Amino acid sequence: MLTILALASVILLGIVPQQSEAIVIYTGWERHALVGSDIRLSCSFFSWRWTSDDVTFSWSYRADGARDSISVFHYTGGSPYVDNKGPFRDRLEFVGNPGRRDGSILLKNLDYGDNGTFTCDAKNPPDIVGRASSVRLLVFEKVPIQAGVITGAIIGAVLGLLVLVVVIYYLMRFLVARRVFNLSVSKHGKKGKGKEGSQQRQ
Amino acid sequence: MLLILLAVLILHLIILVLLFVSTIANAWTVGGTKNTDLWYSCLTTNVGYHCSSASNEDWIQAVQALMVLSVLFCLFSLVFFMCQLFTLVKGGRFFFTAVFQILASLFVMCGAIIYTVMRPDGEKDAAFGFAYILAWVSFPLCLPPLTAMCE
Numbered sequence: 001m002l003t004i005l006a007l008a009s010v011i012l013l014g015i016v017p018q019q020s021e022a023i024v025i026y027t028g029w030e031r032h033a034l035v036g037s038d039i040r041l042s043c044s045f046f047s048w049r050w051t052s053d054d055v056t057f058s059w060s061y062r063a064d065g066a067r068d069s070i071s072v073f074h075y076t077g078g079s080p081y082v083d084n085k086g087p088f089r090d091r092l093e094f095v096g097n098p099g100r101r102d103g104s105i106l107l108k109n110l111d112y113g114d115n116g117t118f119t120c121d122a123k124n125p126p127d128i129v130g131r132a133s134s135v136r137l138l139v140f141e142k143v144p145i146q147a148g149v150i151t152g153a154i155i156g157a158v159l160g161l162l163v164l165v166v167v168i169y170y171l172m173r174f175l176v177a178r179r180v181f182n183l184s185v186s187k188h189g190k191k192g193k194g195k196e197g198s199q200q201r202q
Numbered sequence: 203m204l205l206i207l208l209a210v211l212i213l214h215l216i217i218l219v220l221l222f223v224s225t226i227a228n229a230w231t232v233g234g235t236k237n238t239d240l241w242y243s244c245l246t247t248n249v250g251y252h253c254s255s256a257s258n259e260d261w262i263q264a265v266q267a268l269m270v271l272s273v274l275f276c277l278f279s280l281v282f283f284m285c286q287l288f289t290l291v292k293g294g295r296f297f298f299t300a301v302f303q304i305l306a307s308l309f310v311m312c313g314a315i316i317y318t319v320m321r322p323d324g325e326k327d328a329a330f331g332f333a334y335i336l337a338w339v340s341f342p343l344c345l346p347p348l349t350a351m352c353e
């Protein structure tokens with residue numbers, strides 16, 4: 001029984017590293033942003049190997065409704081190369097740290113035309129087998145405050161404060177009354193003992 | 203003494219009614235066929251009377267909250283007044299009644315000020331409606347009962 005378990009564990013340990021040598025890339029699933037704002041699209045990966053000097057990050061963009069994607073960012077050989085001809089020229093910035101497996105980019109001054117899917121592909125030689133991960137960007141204009149939210153908040157806050165003040169007031173009164181009661185009890189106690197002592201002497 | 207208390211009670215009720223009307227009536231800004239705020243924005247066209255919700259901006263919601271709070275506090279003040287009428291010892295003060303009434307008048311003042319400052323102008327023939335005027339009227343009405351009660 002024990003030998004079978006040992007054999008099984010050895011086989012599993014033998015199989016698993018083969019599969020887990022694939023690189024796993026993490027980006028968000030969906031990102032929401034306001035028109036005109038900046039957004040940071042994060043991309044990081046997990047690899048069983050140490051981060052090599054030849055690590056590469058690659059971002060590509062496919063607009064909503066478009067059929068193919070264009071490459072907008074590439075990091076290789078220790079230097080980043082940002083988009084200087086496409087839709088994100090002068091708007092893209094590399095803010096990641098490849099040494100810490102972070103290949104995030106910063107998109108500035110978003111517009112409605114930036115709605116789409118961004119795909120990050122990272123390679124950590126010799127760990128190059130992996131699946132690229134995509135994050136969907138949604139750009140929308142200012143979300144109006146819902147009716148009644150602020151109204152309810154103000155009313156609730158003031159009434160809550162009122163209840164708190166009332167509770168504290170009654171607590172103070174109760175505590176003060178208790179202290180007065182304790183003092184009077186101790187005074188009566190001393191008086192009673194004094195009377196008893198004088199009676200005994202008599 | 204009894205006369206003063208009766209006068210204070212009647213004044214309390216008048217203030218409460220004014221605050222209720224000011225909060226509920228939808229006539230803070232009127233002009234021609236349109237009357238707006240505090241809760242709806244209504245338009246009279248030749249086919250009928252159409253209302254939509256007032257704008258969701260933060261200042262209108264703050265004014266709504268302050269007006270509702272002032273009505274609530276005026277109500278509390280009235281309740282306390284009735285309670286203290288029957289339970290107060292001779293020479294006592296209507297403390298809680300005065301406090302709640304002060305707070306109610308403060309809230310009305312804040313609400314009316316916020317509305318005055320933040321109302322978007324530039325609309326032709328848009329004037330202040332009667333609900334707005336009632337809000338301003340009820341604010342100084344709170345003061346005489348206070349002096350009567352604090353004596």
